[in-house]
Every structure is written in C-alpha cells, then in structure tokens.
Amino acid sequence: MRRMEDGIGRTRAAPDPGGVWRVRLAHAVVPPPRARRRPSLGALERAVLDQLWSGGAGDVKAVHRAVGEPRGISPNTVHSALERLVRKGLAERRKLGRAFEYQAGVSRQDWMREELAALLEATPGSEPRLLAAAFVDWTVRAGDERLAELEALLRERRRERRGEKP
C-alpha cells in the first residue's frame, strides 16, 4: 500500500488510487440510483407532505384545514400541491366516496434515509457537502490502529485525572 506523510511527520496509509478511479468510472457510466431521479420539492409541497406524514391520510378538505388555513391559501392551491406530489410519486390518491383521499407515497423514514445518503455518501467536493460541516467527516474513517491507540491514551488520561482527584 502507498504511504504518505501526514504533516506531523508520521506516515500513514494513502487511499488506493485504483479504487477512487474505479468509483469515478462507475459514476461516469452508470449514475448512482439515487442521483438519477430525485424530484424537487417546493415549500408548500413539503408542508403538505409533512402533514400527510404526521396527520395520516386525508382528503383535500382535511389537508387544507391543517396546512392551507394557517397560511391563508385556498383549497384549490392545496389540491394542486397534492396533485403535484402524486405526479412526483410522493403521494398516492384513492377514490373514497365522492372525494379523493391522499396518503404519503413514501415513508418519512425512507425519505430521510435517502436524503441523508445523498448528502453524506456523495464524493468529497460534491454539491451538498459544499454547505455542510459535520462533527466528524462522514466519508473518511480513521485507521483502526490509530483509533485504538488514541482510545487507550484517552482512557489513561481519564484514569490519571481520577487518581489526582479521588
């Protein structure tokens, strides 16, 4: 494996360049499934979807009461937002008597998982990561040995401190 210096004078494993290249190549030929079709979502559509998640299935009247009235918008506007969600595959519609009932077409957990995956698994320097600062970088892991060393060191420091102040 290639080794390189890390700036404090220690050497450590460099990522395998072949691996990176293979991944890039794969991306160029077949875009990852998530990147292919991710419908965009307006603020009202998002609010309506949130309502379908938290309030469960409902007809236009019910969704309008929860989302439209506080915003001062008409039932028609809410209806067209619901229809847009249906077209984007994010909501489902079924006939219930004379009205339609709408329910979320994707669970909130699945939605969250996909969005986070898109945010975190993207290659470094890609769009979403431009604007995100994570507590620890999600795409890069420290080596096992280094981490075990540091863990032992931290434990020792903690013990020393407890020893000082019993």
Add this chain to the structure above:
Amino acid sequence: MTRWLGFAELATLAALVFAAGISLATAALWPALRRAWRRKHPAAAARALLLAAVAPSALPPLAIALCLLPALLGADHCPRHVEHAHLCLHHLAAARGGVASALVGLGAGGLGLALLHGGARLARAQRALARLAASEPARLAPDVELLPSDAPLSLALGALRPRIVVSEGLVRALAPAALAVVLDHERAHARRRDALRMLLAEALSWPHLPPVRRALLAELALASERACDEAAAERAGDRLLVAETVLAVEQLARAWPRAGAGALAASFGDSAVPPRIESLLAEPAAPAGAARASIAAAALVATALPLVEPLHHATEHLLSVILAVL
C-alpha cells in the same frame, strides 16, 4: 475602444503573472508555512490559510489597482521611461492582437465559466439542503433541529445562515455532557461561517498548483475543526471531554451500517480525527487577539504604500519582457 482592449491585455497579462508568482511562492514556502500555522491557535491558522488559499485570485486585481494608483492620483511618469510597456490609464497601449488578445479572451471566458459552474453547484447544494428541511422541524433547543434518523449525525448546514441539525440517533447514543460538546462545536461552525469559508477557499484557490491547493484546503478544514473543538472545550472547561466526544462520534460513525447500493464506502486514512484528538490532549495554543491581526493589517498597508511606485515600475518592466517574448 481598441485602446482599452490594449489596456485589458496588459492588465490580464499582469494578473496572470501575479497569480503564477503567488502560487509558485506558496508552493516553495508551503512546508515552512504549514509548520508555522500548525503552531498557531487554530482560529488564527484558519484565517491565515483562508487568505493563502484566496491570495492568487484576490491579490492580482489588488496589485493592478495599486499599479494604477500613481496614474489615478495624477502622477504621470510614463514620459520618463518610454522604453516600457505602459500599464497606465493616461497612455493606453494599442491592442497587440494575436497571442495577447487570445489570453484576454481565455481569461475572461474562463472566469465566466468558473462563475457559472460555481453558481450552478451552489444552487444544487441549496436545493439538496432545502429537501432535508421539514416545514416545522422538531427542535432540541431553539437553534437546533432534530432530524428523524437513526444515523449518528450532527451538521451545520448552509453558508450564510447555517442551521444546526442533529439526528435522534446521535441524541440517543451520547451522554448529555458529550451532546453539549457536539452542539457547542456545531454552534462554533455556524458562528464562524465555516461552510462559507470553505466555499470561498474552494472557489478562489484554483490558480494554486494542484497538490498545494489540496494540501491548503485539507489544512483549512482541519484548522476549522480544531477551532470549533477549542471553542467547545472552552465552553465545557474540559479538553479531555471534547477529545473523548470526538472519539465517541467517530466510533459511532464507523459502526453505522451504510444503506443503499450506490453508496460509496468511506475511505480510510485521511481522517481529521487523530490530529484533532492529539491537539486537544496537548497544551492549548495562545489565542491570537483580533487587535494583533488588525495591527498586522495596518502595518502591511503602511509598508505597501511606499512600494506602489517600485511595484508599478517592476510590473511594467516584466510586461515588456513578456511582450517581447510573445
């Protein structure tokens, strides 16, 4: 009009020369610069690294403005040495056509493309963040949104008005004291506008040599993380606790199973975690006061002013040599 084209040619050429000079100088001095900045307080190091990253884009226009200063102030020294090219508003040089014009076109076109590309990336990033935002998110604290996810995650999202987001998974996994450390770290990111700094550094560091640019950006990212660790340590009054929290979150991240087929596996080796923990275990560097920074800036301006005339002269001389070669 054609005479202004001549001026644009000279100015672009001068800007290219300045940019190349700055990036070569940075490359030559890089090992020494990095050693010096590693010893500084991370907040001061992050400032210096940001300046170094944007220098080859930001300084050339500034240097040209300085070159033009004598002419703008009414001095006209062109007649005193007629053998030079004149980078001056009184004596606009004629367009030379050919290579020089191509350079101007290339420079302007490249700049336009870079701006378009950057704008498009930024817009896509904003959309991706908007999709994560619930219309009425659950909140852990007035400034902290709770993300309905099991992934052990905390993020400061956005460049101008960063939102702080933590996942339910992280809240469940961490002890309250450790969670407070994570939140203080993210608040420091938000206060420092670190995403915006990285954005600027990425966008304006292109003229650097690629290996130097990569090293600069990595070092800037590390300095930002360390600065936020220091802020969290100061709030908690316990550096060891912050180090333990960094380690704990790293271990949670590596234990988390990655979902999805198209997902890239995390790479090993380049992590900022070991140096962060090491510097938390070491003695803290003395913080650099804002007063010292402004004194340094004032001193820099004071030394630059008498240098305007020699700078102007040297630039014109250099341009003459280059134009003779072209």
